[in-house]
Amino acid sequence: MAENVKPRVRVPRSAAAGEAFEIKSLISHIMESGRRKDSDGNTIPRSIINTFTCDFNGENVITAELHGAISTNPYFQFEATIEEAGTFTFTWLDDDGSVYTDSKDIALA
């Protein structure tokens, strides 16, 4: 079980219809690659965020598949457009089965 995992996202409060705006997301996570060994020489099991998704009102905006070479605290920045007010939901899936979510409301400017 990864410790100190905390998702955070930044979405503007409002945006004009059809106008691209920036979304930033960051989750604090150790992203243990599964290739390191501890001081006794035993392999430390892989424990990473393997999937990141962002949905808007139930419709998928972006899905990212993460692998062992992604560094600690994965950060995603992307652009989106909206035609109506609604809610962005963000989901991170952990190797250990944990699911971390966050959501942000956005209004139409």
Place this chain on the structure above:
Amino acid sequence: MKKITTLCAAISALALSTGFAIAEADAPVLSIDGVVIATRAPAPEYLDIDEVISGWVFRTVETQALQMDDFDNPGMIFVDQALDDWNEVNGSEGKSCASCHTGGPEEFAGLRTVLPRWNEDAGAVWTMEDYINNSLVEHMGAEPWKVGKAQMNAMVALISLQSRGMPMNVAIDGPAAETWALGEEIYFTRVGQLDMACANCHIDNYGVMIRADHLSQGQSNGFPAYRLKNAKLNGIQSRFSGCMKNIRATPYAVGGPEFTALELYVASRGNGLSVEGPSVRN
């Protein structure tokens, strides 16, 4: 003086350095969420240089940008973790930091600017780490945290953050004078197999490249610093330790009297620069 500055810039450009010359011309401004950080200030009169410059100025545009937005600053993750520690009950007294410091970490606005400072009761110069451990042990009945380790660095970052934008202003006179003098002596004493003193890099050669590294003035106003090379917060005394290893010297103990003296001296070299904490460096 202007002529010398231009000359220095030219020399540093010759020495395969591009960053510093560019930074001089463009004079980028560090502003974080509306708080403008003084990254250059007139040097205090006891120094032999004209201007003190934050390490931020010496970094690449990309690294500088990471510090200009708290969302992008990876050091802020650790500040969040420290906030959890702040509220967590720890030790035999059943208290958390928040039990006594009811005003929150904001109570400590300005504290970072005057540390390390003379502590009359202890009869010694204390760093922020000393104050934190004193609270943990004396008031909370908890185990002290190891100086230079993750939990301690995060708490120092949280408390330093409250002073962001305020100018460093450590006292070097009065009872702290003796410790300051020891720090100054360490700063100028050549040690190790490479026979180098702090001053050889950070006074004589700041602004030029030392192989792949761009030498700064070695200012401490941005500490604890998130370093891209190790993806965590680094305390100032751990940084001293790393420097000493680089010149193949045996480092003093982190948290010990020599490094505390050096921390006071180095902090005094940055008097006038804003507290940045946590900063982003490479």
